[in-house]
Amino acid sequence: MAQVYNWQLGREMAYPYAESRPKRQFAAVFNINRCIGCQTCTMACKSTWTFAKGQEDMWWNNVETKPFGGYPQHWDVKLLQQLGPQPGWDARQANGQAPYGGYRGKTIFEAAPPGQAALGYLPEDKEWRFPNIYEDTTNAPVTDTRGNWAAADLPAHRVWFFYLARICNHCTYPACLAACPRKAIYKRPEDGIVLVDQQRCRGYRKCVEACPYKKTLFRHNTRVAEKCVACYPRVEEGMIPRCVAACVGKIRLMGWVDDAKSPVHYLVRQAKVALPLYPQFGLEPNVYYIPPRWVPRPYLQQMFGPGVDAAIQAYTKPSHELLGILQLFGTTQSIIASYTITAAEAVGYDAQGKELVRVPFKDPLYVRSKARLNIT
Ligand code: SF4
Ligand code: SF4
Numbered sequence: 001m002a003q004v005y006n007w008q009l010g011r012e013m014a015y016p017y018a019e020s021r022p023k024r025q026f027a028a029v030f031n032i033n034r035c036i037g038c039q040t041c042t043m044a045c046k047s048t049w050t051f052a053k054g055q056e057d058m059w060w061n062n063v064e065t066k067p068f069g070g071y072p073q074h075w076d077v078k079l080l081q082q083l084g085p086q087p088g089w090d091a092r093q094a095n096g097q098a099p100y101g102g103y104r105g106k107t108i109f110e111a112a113p114p115g116q117a118a119l120g121y122l123p124e125d126k127e128w129r130f131p132n133i134y135e136d137t138t139n140a141p142v143t144d145t146r147g148n149w150a151a152a153d154l155p156a157h158r159v160w161f162f163y164l165a166r167i168c169n170h171c172t173y174p175a176c177l178a179a180c181p182r183k184a185i186y187k188r189p190e191d192g193i194v195l196v197d198q199q200r201c202r203g204y205r206k207c208v209e210a211c212p213y214k215k216t217l218f219r220h221n222t223r224v225a226e227k228c229v230a231c232y233p234r235v236e237e238g239m240i241p242r243c244v245a246a247c248v249g250k251i252r253l254m255g256w257v258d259d260a261k262s263p264v265h266y267l268v269r270q271a272k273v274a275l276p277l278y279p280q281f282g283l284e285p286n287v288y289y290i291p292p293r294w295v296p297r298p299y300l301q302q303m304f305g306p307g308v309d310a311a312i313q314a315y316t317k318p319s320h321e322l323l324g325i326l327q328l329f330g331t332t333q334s335i336i337a338s339y340t341i342t343a344a345e346a347v348g349y350d351a352q353g354k355e356l357v358r359v360p361f362k363d364p365l366y367v368r369s370k371a372r373l374n375i376t
Contacts, residue, residue, distance in 0.1 A: 001109065004173060008305070010089065010098025013111050013126045014298045015282075016117050022192035025231050026170050027257035027286040028244065029267050029274040031329065033293060033358045034251040036320025037135065037163040039063055045154060045167075049229065053223030059131045060228040061243045063165045067299065068134035071166075072127035075214040076278065078225070080302070082119055083111055099272060100279075108212055112159040117178040118210040128217075155293045155316070162292040165251070167216040168228035169277065169285030170194050176227070179210030184225075192286065193230040201225050212281045238335050238350055250330025251364035256279060257286055261338035263325045263348070264288075271322050273314040275304040288317055310363060327359040330352060 003012045004019040042061050050058035062071045070076065086105025093102035108119040115145075138161045139330045142150040152158045174194050177185040184200035185207060187193070196207070196216070201224040208217040208225065216227045231241035235254075239245075244252040255264030267274040267288065274288035291300045293312045300308045314322065324341035328348050334356050336348035 003098075006107075006173065006284050007097060008100065008276050008284050009103035009107070009282060010093055010095075010100060011102050013107050013173075013282050015107070015173050015267050020189075021258070022187065022189050024226070024256045025172065025192035025258045025286055026235065026254070027264050027268070027288065028167075028241075028252055028254045029264055029288045029290065030075065030165050031251045031274075031326070032162055033290060034166065034249045034329075035063070035163040035165055036249045037063055037065065038248050039132070040246050040248045040254075040322050041165060041243035042131075044242040045228070048231070048242045050226070054219050057128045058217055058219060058226060060215075060217070060226070061165070062131050063131070064087050064161050064305075065135045065137060065161050065195065066164050068137050068163065069132065069136075069137050069164075070113055071133075071213050072123040073133060074127070075123070075212075076303075077375040078121060079108070079119070079212050082121065083108065088280075093308065099269070103280060105280060107172075107280070108210075109178070109282055116210075117206075118212075119173040120179075120210045120212065121215065122205060122209040136233055153296075155312075156296045157294045160292075160295050162295055164289075165243075166196060166213065166215070166277075167241075167287060168230070169213060169283065169287045170228075170230055171286065172284035173282065175210040175212060175281075175283055176207035176216045179206040180204075181206060185216075188232075189291060191230075191232070191235060193235070194227070195229055195232070196227055198222075198224050198226075212264050212278065212283065213285070235335070238305075240335055247330055249325070253325075253329045254335060256337070257288075259337070263328060263373045265317045266321070266325060271314050271319070272307055273311045273318075273322060275307045275311055279305045280304060323361070328357065329362065331357045331359055 001014040002018040003014045006013050045061035064070050089101040089103050091101040111119045138159045141159050142252050149316045182200050184197045203223040205218050216225045219226050240254045244254045253263035256265050274290050291304050321341050324346035327346040332352050337351040340347045346359045350356050
């Protein structure tokens with residue numbers, strides 16, 4: 001295996017291929033605090049890409065209710081159990097290249113059994129049933145020995161759940177690509193989007209086994225693998241993916257994580273308010289989450305890593321720049337390549353510098369004239 005640098009782990013790690021970063025990396029931020037679990041994103045994706053025969057299990061975008069929901073069922077718990085307890089990050093090693101410090105545990109590549117690219121498992125067919133199982137189901141309330149509810153430690157709640165919207169993470173180090181014996185999966189050098197070449201795929205399902213997020217899906221009627229394509233025909237035209245465009249809660253922002261002008265870069269690398277999903281797996285995933293502030297911290301830390309406390313603090317008391325960028329979510333169908341934040345407005349621009357959208361911090365207030373009031 002080659003040695004590659006993973007900034008989320010703050011160290012080099014083993015990976016089957018040499019480091020080769022794309023010209024720019026497709027990324028998205030999902031603000032969990034705003035998701036209402038309406039599944040509009042799920043249906044926008046399905047009606048665009050997977051509506052034909054054999055579509056029943058093809059949920060390239062899904063929204064699951066944590067702590068119990070998952071598609072396939074218990075995908076994360078199963079892999080965490082396989083990986084076993086791992087030491088976390090050493091915060092003393094934190095610096096610009098290693099914002100969370102140095103990860104001391106094993107990734108799924110380093111814990112792979114001999115002859116395998118990554119530690120993983122192939123879900124049984126029954127685990128792909130019920131994409132929204134346990135929807136709106138809370139955790140079991142925590143009680144003391146007398147059955148009294150434990151005191152809430154606000155902002156965390158005693159009884160909680162949250163919606164985790166998921167697509168392919170278009171990982172910097174994809175396990176699906178690493179495991180494919182046909183080299184049918186590739187990462188585009190121009191935008192980092194990860195795709196399956198369906199002509200080359202023979203349906204061995206090695207990608208399904210290796211992807212820890214279980215975001216490659218085997219289609220039973222075509223006998224080949226499919227996955228989220230990041231709506232690349234739209235992205236090539238400067239437009240955001242359908243799931244981002246259709247999001248009712250305006251929780252999603254797509255951009256380029258490695259471009260300092262992008263608002264996504266600001267959220268991930270500067271404000272550090274948006275965090276990767278299970279960074280300890282070692283794939284450097286490129287969908288980032290603003291964690292839900294009402295969920296107990298240990299649960300969030302095992303899911304989003306050591307940046308949780310700082311992220312929630314930044315979100316709860318946002319800087320003017322962060323507040324401005326949060327206004328830009330869900331405001332345009334085009335990719336916001338750069339932005340400016342003034343005292344009164346957040347402004348988004350496309351890749352050519354043309355203004356796309358202008359959002360005021362305060363909505364204008366109109367007072368109706370007395371003549372138009374319907375009460376006296
Ligand atoms: S999330 Fe899974 S399917 Fe998507 S790039 Fe990463 S390893 Fe591949
Ligand atoms: S459309 Fe947006 S708000 Fe609705 S479930 Fe999807 S991510 Fe959540």
